[in-house]
Amino acid sequence: MTSPVHIEGLLLTPLGIIEDERGAVLHMLRSDAPEFTRFGECYFSEVNPGAIKAWKRHRVQTQNLAVPVGRIRVAVYDARPDSRSHGHWEVIEMGRPDAYARLSIPPQLWYGFMGLGTAAALVANCADAPHDPGESESLAPGALDAQALELLRVGCRAP
């Protein structure tokens, strides 16, 4: 049950939540899932309400993101010269209660996110390679494209 999104290679896979009065159990990634390739590192990134963590682009690492606590808006930009979706943006809300899913971001895509709601969100990442500072590039929130920050802030662009 993987929902393709418009950017080539970007995958949004709905994940299960098993409700329980003691606290829910939330699926993330299994080694026998069709989307699983390999395990590199799992880590967490808190995102305070209104805070922006953007922009990042990895050369070889694939990100597998899920938001088990709170809610974020993610924006992804395809600057790959040979991609069929070159120049395309995708904006996705992720998190609880109705948008719990795994977003797989292949290498070479720019991405960033903003914390929504009134409490910190937690982004979990099961990347396919361990963190290597020489493997990624970063840009300041306003440095990618004139409308990119607006897209991240409000989820749409001015006409």
Next chain:
Amino acid sequence: MTSPVHIEGLLLTPLGIIEDERGAVLHMLRSDAPEFTRFGECYFSEVNPGAIKAWKRHRVQTQNLAVPVGRIRVAVYDARPDSRSHGHWEVIEMGRPDAYARLSIPPQLWYGFMGLGTAAALVANCADAPHDPGESESLAPGALDAQALELLRVGCRAP
């Protein structure tokens, strides 16, 4: 920097938190960590304040638990007949802000946890095998041992 605890094979490994005004980054598990064996499944378990999730014992699966949100008390009991720590209990508080660590629980140990504080805690588990319902046993909170539930509730046993 792995801290051995008293139960044979139980490992508590302090994990890094990289503070950031936008929200911290929290380490969990890397494929090149000395404690890493293999990746089976990553999932999350919420634990509401005062809620108890206990007791569970896996036949073959190793749990790797971290608590990136909130705080829990974990109790572990060694019922392995051939263990040097047979009959031993271990009680560990895990979570933010000062006890962020990874607890590796090898197979055959009984374990359970209780949510502390005033908000739900999130337990992340990077287990070494995908979930298999035939691979584990469960007991109700009061069914393991006369003092086990007290240990989980208050962290110590009556003399």
